[in-house]
Structure formats: C-alpha cells, structure tokens
Amino acid sequence: MMTRSMCVILFLTFITAGMILGIFLQLLQFWNLEKSSGPSPWVSKKQSAFLHLGLVKPEILSWSPRIILFRNFLTMEECDYLKTIAEPHLQASQVQDTKTGKAVTSDARTSYGTFLTLGQTKFSMIQAVEKRIAIFTQIPQENAELLYVIRYRPTEYYLVHHDYLPEDTIAGLKGGQRVATMLMYLSNVVEGGETYFPLAGSGNCSCGGVTVQGLCVKPNKGDALLFWNMGLNGKVDPRSLHSGCPVLKGEKWTATSWMRQGSARGFWNTKKPWTSEAFKRSYTA
Known part of the structure; x- marks a missing residue:
C-alpha cells in the first residue's frame, strides 16, 4: 500500500x-x-530610437471621414528645423484653377509656403520624418510628394477644400490620386488656426473664434493629423472636406505630406530639366 x-x-x-x-x-x-x-518590422532597434516610434500616441478622431491624431509625432527639434530651412523660401500659397489646371494665387488661401527640395530630402532629419510618415500611414515613402511647409500669420486662412485632385486631371498624372494627407503642426497657436472638418463629428467647436458644427483640431507643436482623401472603396471621399481656420494671435506653422496612389518621386529622377510650371501642374492643388 x-x-x-x-x-x-x-x-x-x-x-x-x-x-x-x-x-x-x-x-x-x-x-x-x-x-x-522591435516596434516595427520595417526598422531596426537603432532606427526605432531615431524614428521616435515609441513616443507617438495615436488617437482616432473620426471613422467617416477617417481621421487620426498622432500625439508627439515630431520632436521639438524637428519642428524648428523644418521651419528654419523653409522660411527663406516662402512664397504666397497657391491653389489649382479648376478651369485651366494651373496653379494660381487666390483669396481662398492666404498663407505662405514652400516645397522642400529633392536635395533636402536626403538630410538625415528629413529622412527620419519621411520614414516615420511611411510607417504610420503604411504608404511607401516614394509615394509621398515633397514636404510642403506653410506659415499662417494673424487673419490668414485656407477656406474649405478637398486635398484630392479633380478626377479629370488624374489621367497620366505621375503618382495618380492623393490617397491621404499627413498634416504636421510645427508650432503652437495662441488663438485660432484650427483644422476644421465640417462633415466630421456631431458637436460644435471653435474655428477662428466662430462656433461651428463639426470637428476642430487645435494645432499643438509636434502633433500630426492624418486624414484619408479616398475611402475604402477606392473612390474619393467628399467627407474629407476641411479648412484651415483663421489665425487670431500668434503664427501657425505646418508641414504637409500628400501621399499618392503610386510613386510620386519618379518625376524628379528624369534627366530632363523640370520647369516650375511642370512642378505646379504635377504637385500643387
């Protein structure tokens, strides 16, 4: 037993x-x-620290249209760096004329801005920002247009508009339609300057000191706003309508990355010299 x-x-x-x-x-x-x-299959551990990945905090603001806010997307040094290299080259921002397709100045957009050059995209800090955008959007880096840095002073604004391009201009256009927009805030605005989506959200918010219905995002230095210009059905999304509210006090600085359906960088690899008109026709809207 x-x-x-x-x-x-x-x-x-x-x-x-x-x-x-x-x-x-x-x-x-x-x-x-x-x-x-590691934090991403795209990068090594050393790259992870360089790309600031662990500190970025995503927050979904809307499903229709699709809008995501990324807190701490840029470092303070990156924000100041983008402002510094862009400021000497600022020019009156333009819009695309719906009749001629040419880039023109307009009362609808009163800011000043400039595209970074292809040479500047080789700088290590710009590379880090562009790779970070590619990781968080899951859109290849080569599909992004050159970064566009914009400055808004008091009373300056951008009226409601879509970032996608007119459908009748897409045929034969390098990169195709604009799929998404990453709007990065490079400064804090004392008053006004919100990014306003009239067809998102269900409450009221302040746009340049005026109470409106929809979703308003106040600029916060280092944050980034990702919104999709095309829906999951592959068609442009009219609900992505948005505006830059008037700045009341202070200055608003942003850096925008418009991302296309296909490669948008091949345009710059041609051996033929590009003209400013070709640049505007292919990249400005």
Whole structure:
C-alpha cells in the first residue's frame, strides 16, 4: 500500500514539475520573441530610437471621414528645423484653377509656403520624418510628394477644400490620386488656426473664434493629423472636406505630406530639366 502511494506521489510530482518547466520555457520563448521583434518590422532597434516610434500616441478622431491624431509625432527639434530651412523660401500659397489646371494665387488661401527640395530630402532629419510618415500611414515613402511647409500669420486662412485632385486631371498624372494627407503642426497657436472638418463629428467647436458644427483640431507643436482623401472603396471621399481656420494671435506653422496612389518621386529622377510650371501642374492643388 505504501509503495503504491509513493509511486502516485512521485508521478504527480513529475507531472507538476514538467508543467512548471513547460510554462517557464513558453514564457522564455515569448520574451525572446518580444525582445527580437522591435516596434516595427520595417526598422531596426537603432532606427526605432531615431524614428521616435515609441513616443507617438495615436488617437482616432473620426471613422467617416477617417481621421487620426498622432500625439508627439515630431520632436521639438524637428519642428524648428523644418521651419528654419523653409522660411527663406516662402512664397504666397497657391491653389489649382479648376478651369485651366494651373496653379494660381487666390483669396481662398492666404498663407505662405514652400516645397522642400529633392536635395533636402536626403538630410538625415528629413529622412527620419519621411520614414516615420511611411510607417504610420503604411504608404511607401516614394509615394509621398515633397514636404510642403506653410506659415499662417494673424487673419490668414485656407477656406474649405478637398486635398484630392479633380478626377479629370488624374489621367497620366505621375503618382495618380492623393490617397491621404499627413498634416504636421510645427508650432503652437495662441488663438485660432484650427483644422476644421465640417462633415466630421456631431458637436460644435471653435474655428477662428466662430462656433461651428463639426470637428476642430487645435494645432499643438509636434502633433500630426492624418486624414484619408479616398475611402475604402477606392473612390474619393467628399467627407474629407476641411479648412484651415483663421489665425487670431500668434503664427501657425505646418508641414504637409500628400501621399499618392503610386510613386510620386519618379518625376524628379528624369534627366530632363523640370520647369516650375511642370512642378505646379504635377504637385500643387
């Protein structure tokens, strides 16, 4: 009887020890997988720190249209750097004439801005920003237009508009339609300057000191706003209508990345010299 009891005890002890060892080995395997995976399959551990990935906090603002706010998307140094390299080259912002397709100045858009050059995209800090955009949008870096840095002073604004291009201008256009927009805030605005989506949200908000219905996003230095100009059905989304509310006090600085359906950078790789008119026709809207 004693021998049988000892055998049962030894058997149960063996089973228990095996289960504990199995759990330990499984936890060890999970730890190794987590340690080796990193924050993104696109980047190494060293790149992860350089790209600021661990500090970015996404917040969904709307499903229709699709709008996501990324807190801490840019570092303060990146914001100041973009402003510094762009400021000497600012010119009156333009819109695309719906009749001629040419870029023209308009009372609908009173800010000043400039596109970064292809050479500037090779700078390490610009590379970090563009790679970060590609990671969080899941749109290849080559599909992005050159970054456009914009400055709004008091009373300046951009009336309601869509970022997608007129459908009759897409045929033969390098990169195709604009799929999404990443709007990055480079400064804090004392008053006004909100980004306003009249067809998003269901409450009221303040746009340049005026109470309106919809969704208003107040600029916060380092944050970025991602919104989709095309729906999941592959068609342009009219609900992505938005505006830049008038600045009341302070200055508003932003950097915008418009992302296309296909490669938008191949235009710059041609050996033929590009003209300002070709640049405006292909990249400004």
